[in-house]
Amino acid sequence: MTIIELDSTRERSRARRLRAATNERHDRLDHSIMDASPFADRERYGRFVTVQYRFHREVDALYADPALEHLLPDLGGRRRLRLIEQDLSDLGIDVPAAQDPPAFVAGRKLDLPAALGWLYVAEGSNLGAAFLLKEAAKLGLSEGFGARHLAAAPEGRGLQWKTFTAALDAVPLADAEEDLAIAGANAAFARVQALIRDVLVA
Secondary structure: OOHHHHHHHHHOOHHHHHHHHHHHHHHHHHHHHHHOOOOOOHHHHHHHHHHHHHHHHHHHHHHHOHHHHHHOOOOHHHOOHHHHHHHHHHOOOOOOOOOOOOOOOOOOOOOHHHHHHHHHHHHHOOOOHHHHHHHHHOOOOEOOEEOHHHOOOOOOHHHHHHHHHHHHHHOOOOHHHHHHHHHHHHHHHHHHHHHHHHHHHO
């Protein structure tokens, strides 16, 4: 890669840099999910929702963090853990017992670059949820029962994502912190991949 190409990479938006840096992991994760047939029946889907719960538990504290709320407006309104809990209840599944502390804990010093990387993954999953919601509907589930966490925002998925990435791009970070944000996104994808293996494939 030439110096000009490196400079060009740094000139793109942070969201685009994160996408480029995690594209291979993202594709591998998508294939892993679909290969596990999460919509074959409600039992399989319940496992998928359990994966969603465990992942969103990792990042739930970020959605209530005052510093992040200042940087990423309406972050609290994007919180999905409670919706996932309701979906589990609809499906007759108990909320999984906590085995380890989540990746981010309320009250601890915020690792901002890592937090941005994890939030990029969490919020990006909403874009593909339209397809997942259609598949869930084949099981008799909907935004009002069993698939609440897959519902689109009132303003639509596209605008919600655009608003988030605009705020994400505007957060000032040093070059070294940009690399830490990418590491955070990769860690988030790796966590979901591990959950798929342990919960959905098992």
